Amino acid sequence: MSSADAIDWTNPAKKQTPPEPGPLYEKRKAVHPQRIDGNFRRFKWLVMLITLGIYYITPWIRWDRGPYAPNQAVLVDLANRRFYMFGIEIWPHEFYYVAGMLIMAGIGLFLVTSAVGRAWCGYSCPQTVWTDLFQHVDRFVDGDRNARMRLDAAPWGPSKIAKRGFKWTIYLFISFWTGGAWIMYFADAPTLTVEFWTGQAATVAYATVAILTATTFILGGFLREQVCIYMCPWPRIQTAMLDEKSLIVTYKDWRGERRGSVKKAAKNPEEYGDCIDCNQCVAVCPTGIDIREGAQIGCITCALCIDACDRVMDEIGRPRGLIDYATLEDCKNEAAGGTPKPILTTLLRPRTLIYLGIWGAIGAAMLFSLGVRSHTELTVEQDRNPPFMLMSNGDVRNAYTVRLRNMESRPRDMEITMSGLAGGLMWSDDMAREKAARSLTRTVSADATRIVRIYVVAPAGTASQPFTFTVTSLDEQREQDTTEARFEAPEGTP
Incomplete structure (x- = not known):
C-alpha cells in the first residue's frame, strides 16, 4: 500500500477509505532452484535415498512366520484384518498399538x-522428498537454474516440446511406481505384481495406483512449494512449537547489513556488512524465498541457503555462519558481542527433554505390552432372548457364544473349563447332550478365531449367579485367559 493510499488515523474528520483487500491466493511463480553442494545438501541426499529405499523396497522384504502366516515383512492384510510388521502382528482388537x-x-x-524447527519439512516430508527427486529430474533434462529459466521463457517449439515430453514421461514413470509400491503393502508383493500386469488384480488396486500416480505427478511436478505454503497445515501449527530457544535457519542481519559488493565493502569497510547481495541463498531455495527477510511460512528449514552462503563466504575470505542454524536467544546474545550456547546445551533443554520423555515412555509401554501380551484370548457373549430355558426334567439351560482366539502362527488345542456354578455342565452344538462335562477341548486354526456355541445346564433350583470360563492352550506355553459370565435362572438374582 502506497503512502497516498494509507489511512490518516490522526484526522478523524477526514473521510477514510480502507484499502482494498489483497488476494487470498497468489499466482504461482515458477521456482528453479540452483544446484548446490555442501553438508546439508549431502544430508538431504542421504535422507532421500533412505526414505525412498524404505518405501520402495520394504514390501519385498520376506519374514518367516511359519507355514500358516504370510511371509511379507510389512503387510496390512485387510482381508484377514491383520497388520504385520516383522515379528509383530496386530489384531483388530489391538488397534490401540496403531493409535500409540x-x-x-x-x-x-x-x-x-x-528442537530444530521444520526439519521434518526440510528433509523427511513425502512432499519434500518427491519434489526434491523431481527437481533433480529437471536438472538432468533441462539443465541448471539459468538454463531452465531460459527454457521456460522460450516459445514452444520442437526442442521445448521434446524436452517437456521427456521430462514429464520421467515424472509419470516415478509417479506410477510410487502408486504401485503403495498397493504392495496391502497384499503379497510378488503375487500382486503378477496379477496387476496380467489384468487379474482387483479393481481397487488399479484405481489406487491411478489416483496416487495422478496426485504424485501433479503435487510433485507442478504444485511443489504451493503444497507447503497453501495446502499443508503444519507451517501454521509449527508456531506453537517454536520459541526463542529453538534452532532455526537464521540470517544474522547485524553481521550482514548493510549489503554491498566486495568492491564497495573494500572501499568503505565500516559501512558494509558481510552480505554481498549475491542472491545465492535465494537461488538455491526450493520454495524461492529470501531468508534475509526473516522467518516466513515458505521456509522449510532445508538449510541449503547455509551451504550456498558458506561457499560464498569461503570465496571472499569472510567467516562462515552469516546464515546459520541459531536460536533467537543466541542471535540477540551474539549481536551484543556474546557467544552462542553449545548445540548440545541448546538441544537438551527442559521442553525437548519433556517431549523426549513422553515419547520414550509411550514407546517403552508399548514394547512392554507387546512383550507380555498373551496369544490366547477368550470372549463370551450370553444369549439375552431368551435368557434361560427350562428343560423337561426341570434343569435350567443358558446359551453362550464363545470366541477362542489363537494369535500364534500354528494351530493349537485349547481347553475350555468352567468354575463356579455347582452342578453345572456344558456341551457344544457339535456334540451330544449326553457328553456334557465341566471342560471341552477344541482345536483353533493358526492365526484365527474359532466360534463355539456352548450350552450350560444347572440342576433345578439353581439361583442366578456369576461363574467363569477359562481357556488354556494345551502346548508348552500354557497360556490362559479368563472371562466372567452370568448364569440366569427363574428365581432371579438372590
Whole structure:
C-alpha cells in the first residue's frame, strides 16, 4: 500500500477509505532452484535415498512366520484384518498399538520442531522428498537454474516440446511406481505384481495406483512449494512449537547489513556488512524465498541457503555462519558481542527433554505390552432372548457364544473349563447332550478365531449367579485367559 493510499488515523474528520483487500491466493511463480553442494545438501541426499529405499523396497522384504502366516515383512492384510510388521502382528482388537504409534509420531514431530524447527519439512516430508527427486529430474533434462529459466521463457517449439515430453514421461514413470509400491503393502508383493500386469488384480488396486500416480505427478511436478505454503497445515501449527530457544535457519542481519559488493565493502569497510547481495541463498531455495527477510511460512528449514552462503563466504575470505542454524536467544546474545550456547546445551533443554520423555515412555509401554501380551484370548457373549430355558426334567439351560482366539502362527488345542456354578455342565452344538462335562477341548486354526456355541445346564433350583470360563492352550506355553459370565435362572438374582 502506497503512502497516498494509507489511512490518516490522526484526522478523524477526514473521510477514510480502507484499502482494498489483497488476494487470498497468489499466482504461482515458477521456482528453479540452483544446484548446490555442501553438508546439508549431502544430508538431504542421504535422507532421500533412505526414505525412498524404505518405501520402495520394504514390501519385498520376506519374514518367516511359519507355514500358516504370510511371509511379507510389512503387510496390512485387510482381508484377514491383520497388520504385520516383522515379528509383530496386530489384531483388530489391538488397534490401540496403531493409535500409540500415531501418538508417538505426533510427539516426535513436536520434539523435532521444538528442537530444530521444520526439519521434518526440510528433509523427511513425502512432499519434500518427491519434489526434491523431481527437481533433480529437471536438472538432468533441462539443465541448471539459468538454463531452465531460459527454457521456460522460450516459445514452444520442437526442442521445448521434446524436452517437456521427456521430462514429464520421467515424472509419470516415478509417479506410477510410487502408486504401485503403495498397493504392495496391502497384499503379497510378488503375487500382486503378477496379477496387476496380467489384468487379474482387483479393481481397487488399479484405481489406487491411478489416483496416487495422478496426485504424485501433479503435487510433485507442478504444485511443489504451493503444497507447503497453501495446502499443508503444519507451517501454521509449527508456531506453537517454536520459541526463542529453538534452532532455526537464521540470517544474522547485524553481521550482514548493510549489503554491498566486495568492491564497495573494500572501499568503505565500516559501512558494509558481510552480505554481498549475491542472491545465492535465494537461488538455491526450493520454495524461492529470501531468508534475509526473516522467518516466513515458505521456509522449510532445508538449510541449503547455509551451504550456498558458506561457499560464498569461503570465496571472499569472510567467516562462515552469516546464515546459520541459531536460536533467537543466541542471535540477540551474539549481536551484543556474546557467544552462542553449545548445540548440545541448546538441544537438551527442559521442553525437548519433556517431549523426549513422553515419547520414550509411550514407546517403552508399548514394547512392554507387546512383550507380555498373551496369544490366547477368550470372549463370551450370553444369549439375552431368551435368557434361560427350562428343560423337561426341570434343569435350567443358558446359551453362550464363545470366541477362542489363537494369535500364534500354528494351530493349537485349547481347553475350555468352567468354575463356579455347582452342578453345572456344558456341551457344544457339535456334540451330544449326553457328553456334557465341566471342560471341552477344541482345536483353533493358526492365526484365527474359532466360534463355539456352548450350552450350560444347572440342576433345578439353581439361583442366578456369576461363574467363569477359562481357556488354556494345551502346548508348552500354557497360556490362559479368563472371562466372567452370568448364569440366569427363574428365581432371579438372590
